[in-house]
Amino acid sequence: MGVEGGMKCVKFLLFFFNFIFWLCGLALIVLGILVQVAIHNTFMIQDVSASVAPLVIIIVGIVIFFIAFFGCCGAWKENHCMVTTFAILLFLLILVEIAAAIAGYHFRGRITEVVQNSLTEMITRYNNSTDEFRKAVDNLQKDLTCCGANSSSDWRNFMPDGNSVPDSCCVNITAKCGVGAMLIPSKVHQEGCHTAMELLLKENIMWVIVAVVVIAVLQILGIVFSCLLMRGIRSGYEVM
Template sequence: MNRSCVNCLKTMIVHLHFLCWLCSAFVVAFGEFQMMHSRFASLVTTFWPIYPANTLVVTGTIATCVCYLGVLGGMRENRCMLISFFILLFILMLVELAMACVFLVYNREIHTYFERDLMQSLEIYRQSSPEGNKTIKEDFDAVQHLFSCCGVHGPADWKGNIPISCCAKDPCNAVNQPNWEEGCLEKLQGWFAGNYLSTGAGVVTMFILQFVCLCITIPFFCHFSRHGLGYQ
């Protein structure tokens, strides 16, 4: 491979790795945005580790660091950096693939846990003192107000002690309070499904871009290996 081909490949690698770094940084920013604007995490604690925002932030942060290593390795034509980038990115891609399999295999179980966690949160809310468990109370009130719903399956879940966030009118008359009749379970499940869809689309896009980066790094690394270069 002559030097002009090497320079062309180097330019392509640097730009692709930088694009991968930008996409990873965007994924982190999107995950942080979801964390700041999503107030429902305290209500569904069973699968908190695979909460969409957490998944995006963790995966994106690791990918950002790995892609930055690839950018440096390509710019400096450093063989050690390139092989480290290749190994770390390959491992990351395996983890992303495993996460996708977990989402597919445990999809039905997640819905079961979802209902159980919401019922537990509702009971904690219902039995708490006015000053107790403020996070759960604020999150449940936010869900009921945002999705125009009441309880998990309906107002009957509150057993007569219905919070004002269930009120269907604004301003609400607490003496004769009309409540939303629909439960929050299906609406919140739909919201989570949409978030998992956007999370999955982001992970798949990253996976494809990472795969392209791996494929184009191989000939660049092999060139240095054959000529004993790339250790500076």
């Protein structure tokens, strides 16, 4: 057969592609989980739109994980129906990923508003919330070396004296180091968490968008290989 060698090459390329595709699916699941945890556990952001992109990425990753195995079987067995179904599923996934990228980009444009609202809510709820919630807020301020939403003055209702902040705001954290030290730069961080948190969130969302674009490009290659193999199978060439 004149084209047997070429079709064999396409077959093994498709098989190799699906192995890489399987790894990408696993990577998407991990990335989506990490971003979701970063957004909701570390930052405790309650805005629903923040979950759209990472949740879609997790779902797509799971679907990719199983479709890749399906594609490997189709390529190896040279089954026209399986390869065709694989190509169609890839195309549908690309549409879903485009939607996820748009959702992520849309949320990225709203980060300033979402971060401000979330930080304000954290400060308001701090005194009357659970120990776990307060610990999360404290860890946020420690990790980002910041205090309050826009400045340490955001904690003016923290204690009756109007001049105290949580100990997690302190430059050198010790017991009750924030009492009466709200406006003392040598003792308390004066910068709010808004800027640092916004930057970190934008980086996380950007990683999601980059991952979606990379996977979509690989999927397009998969569709091309699938179409070539389908053409070879349909034409009656035997690909061993």
